[in-house]
Amino acid sequence: MAQTVIRMEGITKRFPGVLANDRIDLEIEPGKIHALLGENGAGKTTLMNILSGRYRPDEGEILAGPKPVKFNSPRDALKSGIGMVHQHFMLVSNQTVAENIILGLPTPRFFLHRAKVEKEVEKLSRTYGLSVNPQATIDELALGQQQRVEILKLLYRNAEILILDEPTAVLTPSEIEELFTTLRNIAKEGKSVIFITHKLEEVMEIADRITILQRGRVVAHLTPEEVESRRELARLMVGREVVLKVEKEPVSLGEVVLELRDCSGFDDRGHQAFHRITFAVRRGEIFSIVGVAGNGQSELVAAIMGLRPMSSGELLVLGRPVRKGASLPRESVGYVPEDRIGTGSLPNLDLVDNLILTSYSQFCRRGFFRKDVARKGVEGLLPKFHIMAPNIHAFARQLSGGNLQKLILARELSKGPRLLIAEQPTHGLDIGATEEVWVELVKQRETAGILLVSGDLKEVLSLSDRIGVIFRGRLMDIFSTEDEDWIEEIGPLMAGVRQERKR
Amino acid sequence: MKLTLERRLVPSKSASWGGLGLSILLALIMGGVVFLSAGANPFKAYGVMFLGAFGDFYNISEVLVKAIPLILCGLAIAIPAKILIWNIGGEGQLAVGGIGSAAVALFLSPFLPSPLVLPSMILAGFLAGGFWASAAGFLKARMGVNEILTTLMLNYVAIYWMENLYFGPWRDPTGTGFPGTAIFPEAAWLPRFPQTRVHLGLVFGVLAALILQWAFFRTRWGYEMRVIGENPKAARYAGMNITRHILWVMFLSGGLAGLAGMAEVSGIHYRLQQGLTVGYGYVGIIVAWLSRLNPMAIIVVGLFLASLLVGGDQLQSVMHLPSAVGLVLEGTLLFFVLGSDFLARYRIKLTTQSREPPSKEQGA
Numbered sequence: 132m133a134q135t136v137i138r139m140e141g142i143t144k145r146f147p148g149v150l151a152n153d154r155i156d157l158e159i160e161p162g163k164i165h166a167l168l169g170e171n172g173a174g175k176t177t178l179m180n181i182l183s184g185r186y187r188p189d190e191g192e193i194l195a196g197p198k199p200v201k202f203n204s205p206r207d208a209l210k211s212g213i214g215m216v217h218q219h220f221m222l223v224s225n226q227t228v229a230e231n232i233i234l235g236l237p238t239p240r241f242f243l244h245r246a247k248v249e250k251e252v253e254k255l256s257r258t259y260g261l262s263v264n265p266q267a268t269i270d271e272l273a274l275g276q277q278q279r280v281e282i283l284k285l286l287y288r289n290a291e292i293l294i295l296d297e298p299t300a301v302l303t304p305s306e307i308e309e310l311f312t313t314l315r316n317i318a319k320e321g322k323s324v325i326f327i328t329h330k331l332e333e334v335m336e337i338a339d340r341i342t343i344l345q346r347g348r349v350v351a352h353l354t355p356e357e358v359e360s361r362r363e364l365a366r367l368m369v370g371r372e373v374v375l376k377v378e379k380e381p382v383s384l385g386e387v388v389l390e391l392r393d394c395s396g397f398d399d400r401g402h403q404a405f406h407r408i409t410f411a412v413r414r415g416e417i418f419s420i421v422g423v424a425g426n427g428q429s430e431l432v433a434a435i436m437g438l439r440p441m442s443s444g445e446l447l448v449l450g451r452p453v454r455k456g457a458s459l460p461r462e463s464v465g466y467v468p469e470d471r472i473g474t475g476s477l478p479n480l481d482l483v484d485n486l487i488l489t490s491y492s493q494f495c496r497r498g499f500f501r502k503d504v505a506r507k508g509v510e511g512l513l514p515k516f517h518i519m520a521p522n523i524h525a526f527a528r529q530l531s532g533g534n535l536q537k538l539i540l541a542r543e544l545s546k547g548p549r550l551l552i553a554e555q556p557t558h559g560l561d562i563g564a565t566e567e568v569w570v571e572l573v574k575q576r577e578t579a580g581i582l583l584v585s586g587d588l589k590e591v592l593s594l595s596d597r598i599g600v601i602f603r604g605r606l607m608d609i610f611s612t613e614d615e616d617w618i619e620e621i622g623p624l625m626a627g628v629r630q631e632r633k634r
Numbered sequence: 635m636k637l638t639l640e641r642r643l644v645p646s647k648s649a650s651w652g653g654l655g656l657s658i659l660l661a662l663i664m665g666g667v668v669f670l671s672a673g674a675n676p677f678k679a680y681g682v683m684f685l686g687a688f689g690d691f692y693n694i695s696e697v698l699v700k701a702i703p704l705i706l707c708g709l710a711i712a713i714p715a716k717i718l719i720w721n722i723g724g725e726g727q728l729a730v731g732g733i734g735s736a737a738v739a740l741f742l743s744p745f746l747p748s749p750l751v752l753p754s755m756i757l758a759g760f761l762a763g764g765f766w767a768s769a770a771g772f773l774k775a776r777m778g779v780n781e782i783l784t785t786l787m788l789n790y791v792a793i794y795w796m797e798n799l800y801f802g803p804w805r806d807p808t809g810t811g812f813p814g815t816a817i818f819p820e821a822a823w824l825p826r827f828p829q830t831r832v833h834l835g836l837v838f839g840v841l842a843a844l845i846l847q848w849a850f851f852r853t854r855w856g857y858e859m860r861v862i863g864e865n866p867k868a869a870r871y872a873g874m875n876i877t878r879h880i881l882w883v884m885f886l887s888g889g890l891a892g893l894a895g896m897a898e899v900s901g902i903h904y905r906l907q908q909g910l911t912v913g914y915g916y917v918g919i920i921v922a923w924l925s926r927l928n929p930m931a932i933i934v935v936g937l938f939l940a941s942l943l944v945g946g947d948q949l950q951s952v953m954h955l956p957s958a959v960g961l962v963l964e965g966t967l968l969f970f971v972l973g974s975d976f977l978a979r980y981r982i983k984l985t986t987q988s989r990e991p992p993s994k995e996q997g998a
Contacts, residue, residue, distance in 0.1 A: 438870060458873040466871070474867045480860060488861065488872045495854040502851065 141191035151177040153347040164324045166334040169344035170561035183215035184208030212291035216281040229265040275306040294325040329561045385414030388550040388580035394444030396434045404430035405604040412580040419583040419595040427604035461489045465548030475539040478528035516541035554584045600624040653974025661967040686948025687941035695830035700940035705839035706894035707918025708932040717862045723785030724891040725915025726792030727763040731892025732899045734762025736906040739822035748821035763892015764885040771884025775877045814907030824901035835897030847929040
């Protein structure tokens with residue numbers, strides 16, 4: 132089948148206070164894997180939302196071959212063969228894989244030929260190496276498998292251009308390898324893949340074409356052969372020299388700031404989420420819990436923060452036992468939640484209100500709220516943490532996702548906590564911002580004990596003093612990062628494979 | 635050609651105000667249809683309503699009289715609505731506030747020095763309404779019982795209780811057949827502005843609105859309320875006690891409605907009697923929504939809806955039309971305003987379906 136080249140020409144999209152895309156030209160060739168690289172808020176997702184029909188451009192047009200096309204909805208775009216897998220999957224959790232795949236299709240109109248659909252899905256799975264059981268319900272599947280269902284959905288609809296928004300964020304290293312194999316298969320069939328990311332190594336590994344966005348503009352179109360080094364790529368993306376390496380000065384250990392003794396708890400569906408967890412964090416160290424998403428770490432953190440009940444066990448914070456369900460003193464405990472946008476921000480309130488969310492008590496006296504004092508107290512955080520915002524009175528919803536994350540980090544780090552709990556603190560941040568957060572976390576170690584929960588092995592290895600691996604709610608092992616022999620065991624442990632200790 | 639809806643990223647301010655104007659216009663047209671169906675000339679009827687509300691000094695003063703309970707009840711609905719708690723029980727809380735203050739006026743005032751009678755009645759009215767609403771607040775906060783149902787049901791309880799009192803144990807022993815208690819002693823009368831029935835309750839209403847507006851942005855309570863209303867998850871994350879806020883806000887809300895009841899019995903009727911509960915608690919819901927829960931706007935909207943009520947009354951005496959037309963207008967107005975909110979959040983677009991590029995569905 133003859134493939135049309137899809138081109139975006141002069142695409143401009145404005146959001147209130149932000150120029151998200153500024154006259155962007157992009158050409159999508161069939162049979163190629165295109166990487167769209169850029170920092171947070173560079174406009175990658177916006178651009179792809181336009182291509183996939185979710186947004187309409189303010190200026191510019193999309194051309195399919197010689198003809199301009201207009202998409203009023205994702206459905207329109209899909210009719211032209213363009214589909215997108217979003218960062219947050221759009222699946223019905225209590226339906227099966229096959230049911231999800233045919234959801235929203237005009238046929239069948241009435242009768243479901245389940246067996247037929249399942250057979251077709253299986254065939255697609257085999258062709259592209261996307262192994263998944265079509266009869267399984269979505270909530271039985273791990274995130275990596277759910278992602279495969281999303282890709283199958285697009286393939287089933289004969290999409291010729293597949294857009295994936297940061298697809299590796301939820302995957303384990305081995306799942307990432309499998310995904311890449313699949314993407315190569317898809318490209319081999321003559322389809323195009325657009326891969327949104329800010330991870331340089333992934334770009335170098337898989338991309339045929341690289342487009343780099345910076346603040347809504349294209350700064351480079353490249354092929355991997357033209358890239359001299361990762362550093363050059365990083366410089367193009369960030370606009371300045373970045374070295375991802377953290378200088379860790381040794382800090383002497385202080386008192387225990389967080390201690391868990393045999394703590395267990397359930398998830399929302401009443402299953403055991405974490406089981407008999409025991410560890411302690413002392414001032415001066417970064418203790419990491421590493422694991423693939425969904426292995427009980429988010430329930431564990433919520434239980435520590437008093438946001439969900441613990442079924443048994445003892446919890447001590449700053450040396451004091453915490454009553455069941457009591458919330459922790461927010462002045463001395465910093466908490467960067469995983470779902471930053473959903474739980475950490477107030478979209479329709481201004482940045483002052485957002486920046487004082489967990490420290491507002493210090494801006495209240497005898498019941499009165501002193502907004503001027505609050506504003507003066509937090510104003511400096513915008514430049515200090517490089518938060519791009521129109522001004523301090525802007526609404527939080529006007530900030531891009533990455534800037535909102537920086538704002539929440541700024542809030543939790545700047546109040547001088549004695550215990551800091553950070554969940555996926557750099558998830559979704561670009562390298563520039565990641566570097567800043569890492570430096571800040573290491574610095575906080577001097578005054579605080581830090582519990583870092585992350586799925587990013589590299590982050591954990593560069594920052595931690597000690598690492599605990601969590602799998603299916605159990606702490607598999609805890610070891611010091613000085614013990615180099617153990618580092619290679621972490622990957623298998625995250626997947627539940629325990630090997631005999633060497634020697 | 636096809637109509638499509640596009641969600642606006644930011645609710646449009648101009649569409650919001652334009653929508654309000656359009657809503658008023660549409661409600662007036664709907665009202666006109668009602669007049670026509672009753673065989674009256676709509677223009678004449680609106681003229682009568684307008685003159686009835688603003689024609690002379692007395693009529694204007696009557697608008698103020700009706701605005702007092704509307705402002706207080708509007709606040710009573712709006713404040714909990716800010717943290718997504720729906721108090722539909724303003725009517726019952728108003729009745730209980732009336733009962734509480736009447737109890738003080740009837741049974742306690744002989745034992746009180748007269749300057750203390752009114753303050754005690756105010757306190758009693760506020761506390762009675764507050765505790766009444768707190769029953770629903772407690773059930774909501776502790777057991778998650780839907781407050782819409784409990785507050786609504788408590789209305790019936792309150793109104794029947796009130797009727798039982800003035801038909802039974804509290805009935806005026808010297809009175810004729812009219813259902814009501816004895817007239818309060820004069821110390822229990824709220825002072826009125828000269829030549830009118832406008833009483834001190836107007837000051838309560840305006841003051842309450844001002845204080846709430848200020849408190850919302852200048853107190854710790856206000857900050858927490860704004861956070862909870864914006865994102866309850868974030869409030870919990872920040873360690874705020876939402877349960878306690880629900881309890882307090884329901885008490886405050888009931889107290890404001892109770893104050894409206896106190897002002898009615900002590901400023902208008904001078905006794906507890908039939909005709910105390912004429913729907914102010916329900917119209918308060920409309921006031922709150924038309925004001926978009928803004929205390930300052932509640933004063934203005936309260937006055938506006940009061941003028942519709944007073945104007946509607948004139949239709950009855952002048953044109954022999956049902957005075958309920960005023961309520962019909964209020965209802966349609968709310969209907970259209972809620973509809974226009976939709977316009978502020980979405981953009982309606984007329985699109986011409988462009989022919990798609992060669993479909994790829996047959997191939998592959």
